[in-house]
Amino acid sequence: MNQIPVTVLTGYLGAGKTTLLNRILTEQHGKKYAVVVNEFGEIGIDNDLVVDADEEVFEMNNGCICCTVRGDLIRILGGLMKRQGAFDGILIETTGLADPAPVAQTFFVDDDVRRRTWLDSIVTVVDARHVVQRLDDSHEALEQIAFADVLLLNKTDLVTTDELAQVEKRIRSINPTAVIHHTERCEVGLDSVLGRRAFDLDRILAIEPDFLSEDDHEHDDAVTSVCLRTDQPLDGGRFTGWLQRLLAERGQDLLRTKGIVSIAGKDNQFVVQAVHMLLEGSFTRRWDPEESRESRLVFIGRNIDEAALRQQFDACIA
Amino acid sequence: MSLSAEPDKRSLHERIGTDWGLDAYVVGAAFLGDGLLAAALGDGRVAFIGGENTDAPSFVSVHDGACLSLAADVRGQGVLTGGDDGRLVSTDADGATTEVAAVAGKWVEPIAVSGASGLSAAVFGKTVRLFAQDGSAVATFDHANTAGGLAFDPKGRRLATAHYGGVSLWWAKAGSQEPKRLQWAGSHLNLTWSPDGKYLVSAMQENELHGWRIADSADMRMSGYPAKVKSMSWLPKGRYLATSGAREVVCWPFHGKGGPMGKAPLDLGWGFGAVVTVVAAHPKHEVIAAGYEDGAAILVEIDRPQPVLIKRPGEGAVTALAWSADGQHLAVGTEGGFVARLRLSDWRAPS
Numbered sequence: 001m002n003q004i005p006v007t008v009l010t011g012y013l014g015a016g017k018t019t020l021l022n023r024i025l026t027e028q029h030g031k032k033y034a035v036v037v038n039e040f041g042e043i044g045i046d047n048d049l050v051v052d053a054d055e056e057v058f059e060m061n062n063g064c065i066c067c068t069v070r071g072d073l074i075r076i077l078g079g080l081m082k083r084q085g086a087f088d089g090i091l092i093e094t095t096g097l098a099d100p101a102p103v104a105q106t107f108f109v110d111d112d113v114r115r116r117t118w119l120d121s122i123v124t125v126v127d128a129r130h131v132v133q134r135l136d137d138s139h140e141a142l143e144q145i146a147f148a149d150v151l152l153l154n155k156t157d158l159v160t161t162d163e164l165a166q167v168e169k170r171i172r173s174i175n176p177t178a179v180i181h182h183t184e185r186c187e188v189g190l191d192s193v194l195g196r197r198a199f200d201l202d203r204i205l206a207i208e209p210d211f212l213s214e215d216d217h218e219h220d221d222a223v224t225s226v227c228l229r230t231d232q233p234l235d236g237g238r239f240t241g242w243l244q245r246l247l248a249e250r251g252q253d254l255l256r257t258k259g260i261v262s263i264a265g266k267d268n269q270f271v272v273q274a275v276h277m278l279l280e281g282s283f284t285r286r287w288d289p290e291e292s293r294e295s296r297l298v299f300i301g302r303n304i305d306e307a308a309l310r311q312q313f314d315a316c317i318a
Numbered sequence: 319m320s321l322s323a324e325p326d327k328r329s330l331h332e333r334i335g336t337d338w339g340l341d342a343y344v345v346g347a348a349f350l351g352d353g354l355l356a357a358a359l360g361d362g363r364v365a366f367i368g369g370e371n372t373d374a375p376s377f378v379s380v381h382d383g384a385c386l387s388l389a390a391d392v393r394g395q396g397v398l399t400g401g402d403d404g405r406l407v408s409t410d411a412d413g414a415t416t417e418v419a420a421v422a423g424k425w426v427e428p429i430a431v432s433g434a435s436g437l438s439a440a441v442f443g444k445t446v447r448l449f450a451q452d453g454s455a456v457a458t459f460d461h462a463n464t465a466g467g468l469a470f471d472p473k474g475r476r477l478a479t480a481h482y483g484g485v486s487l488w489w490a491k492a493g494s495q496e497p498k499r500l501q502w503a504g505s506h507l508n509l510t511w512s513p514d515g516k517y518l519v520s521a522m523q524e525n526e527l528h529g530w531r532i533a534d535s536a537d538m539r540m541s542g543y544p545a546k547v548k549s550m551s552w553l554p555k556g557r558y559l560a561t562s563g564a565r566e567v568v569c570w571p572f573h574g575k576g577g578p579m580g581k582a583p584l585d586l587g588w589g590f591g592a593v594v595t596v597v598a599a600h601p602k603h604e605v606i607a608a609g610y611e612d613g614a615a616i617l618v619e620i621d622r623p624q625p626v627l628i629k630r631p632g633e634g635a636v637t638a639l640a641w642s643a644d645g646q647h648l649a650v651g652t653e654g655g656f657v658a659r660l661r662l663s664d665w666r667a668p669s
Contacts, residue, residue, distance in 0.1 A: 049383070051402070052423040052424075054443070054444075054464070056463055056464060056482065058482055058504075058505045058523070059503070059504075060504070060523065060524065061503045061504035061522070061523075061524050069523075071463070071464070071482060071505050071523070072464060074523070075425075075464065075466070076425075079384065079386055079402055079425060079427075080384075081343075082343045082345055082360035082384040082385075082386065083343075083360050083361065083383065083384045083402075084342065084343050084360055084361075084653075086361075110523075111545060111546065112546065
């Protein structure tokens with residue numbers, strides 16, 4: 001059975017999620033989508049299937065305190081797979097107040113979901129005009145930005161160039177790895193939001209986090225990020241042991257983790273990613289003899305003690 | 319010795335079966351009278367296949383979307399199907415359809431039918447609806463979360479519903495009531511009531527079973543499965559509960575004092591690479607049909623662990639297995655749209 005790509009669309013109330021959804025559905029791409037929404041809004045295109053979902057967030061009874069999944073999605077995705085060949089992809093629109101973690105974790109935890117679908121990316125629509133205020137009063141808005149693989153900084157026509165630069169800076173300090181697009185009315189090429197394979201270890205080809213210099217930080221958001229780098233190879237056992245322990249102990253605070261690591265004695269890149277405590281890692285392609293074997297590890301989360309993480313990371317150097 | 323090591327050996331289906339390609343995911347299958355087979359399909363059709371091997375399938379378009387669930391109706395003359403179009407529909411073998419209930423936007427699965435009381439029930443999201451034999455509405459039972467499993471007790475007087483956080487026990491009658499709750503943390507997806515009425519067993523999101531002894535609500539945990547348990551089937555007289563979710567057919571002993579508590583299950587049909595996806599116990603003998611994720615299917619007896627291959631791998635995972643009430647017909651369906659029927663006349667162990 002073919003695996004179906006799933007794209008998750010998040011964004012705070014009024015940011016433009018439904019505009020993006022309609023744009024995807026009305027574009028002449030010859031593809032059919034199943035769309036999972038929480039209330040039937042002004043969408044519904046002839047060829048596409050719209051499924052009404054209740055966001056049922058379930059705790060997994062597996063000893064992992066922050067491991068929640070979307071029970072309704074597990075059921076819906078299983079049901080959709082019975083309609084073989086009826087659509088080419090699945091779009092999940094979350095409510096404006098949703099925490100993206102349970103959606104993402106569903107794709108790590110449930111074997112049936114993993115076997116039949118893959119999480120392509122989390123796309124977050126941000127209202128350029130109101131996001132600053134949202135970041136001050138809503139932890140959901142913060143988490144939606146922190147989890148994003150693709151960020152649409154939307155409604156750019158409603159802000160000045162300076163304001164836009166300020167907003168982008170603030171978003172970058174929360175999420176240094178997402179691809180950011182500036183949009184008006186969510187006008188963006190569909191290849192920028194679909195087919196990203198953002199969770200595919202083989203496609204995390206390069207993490208080039210866009211970090212700001214220290215003095216650019218003007219706000220202390222509850223969610224921040226840190227990138228650890230080294231040119232020296234790491235000890236494989238020490239690195240994976242440390243990362244597993246760290247996520248087990250601090251996974252509730254660490255929203256997303258991504259890294260490409262050079263392990264001593266290995267010719268291939270070791271790629272890791274995690275959503276909270278759920279960690280995946282594997283060796284992927286060979287290091288190119290021409291490229292610098294720099295290890296890069298990015299954490300996005302709350303209460304990040306950069307100095308402590310850096311010290312622990314450096315202790316993994318072989 | 320495993321069957322997969324005998325590539326030349328023909329399967330029972332190849333020797334005595336008949337098969338059809340129905341071009342859609344087989345969601346469920348059930349036998350009606352005279353060997354008439356009904357199958358609900360992922361494209362919304364229901365297929366009926368007559369009892370003779372030469373009979374061609376006839377199709378009825380029932381749901382706008384996919385069929386999600388199927389059960390033979392109380393009379394055994396037709397089927398009830400639930401769809402992702404929010405409809406519960408009764409379909410007779412002659413193709414006549416009657417809408418029993420419809421709730422826009424809700425998916426209808428699963429369905430339970432009690433031959434003892436003539437009642438039937440179906441899940442519409444968070445609401446379970448109870449129907450009389452003539453299809454008239456008897457009661458609705460509301461839940462805080464979507465109900466995943468449904469099971470009548472052997473007399474058809476109580477209805478158990480599985481959901482997040484445990485199971486609710488309802489009286490299968492009209493009037494407002496507060497259900498009895500059997501609590502256990504986690505998401506309960508599937509439910510079965512033992513033929514003696516003493517035990518309820520639910521299959522959970524966490525690759526394990528949870529059981530309750532009704533008399534004292536005592537908990538039983540049955541864990542160790544590598545995959546989710548999607549299918550459970552009681553052997554005659556409820557001596558064992560056969561389950562999917564492992565490479566073996568895991569059978570929990572429910573005979574004797576204390577049920578399965580403190581006992582190890584029987585592991586049958588060992589030797590296949592894939593995980594068991596569906597199990598169906600023979601209605602009269604201690605024989606289990608089991609289907610695998612790779613499309614293979616076997617028959618295995620409780621006291622004779624060497625299985626018989628009834629279908630080779632292929633055509634997608636086995637998604638449906640059904641015995642006729644007399645145990646003389648067995649049907650196998652897969653996600654690739656393959657349906658086979660085997661006529662076993664009187665049971666003797668095939669070799």
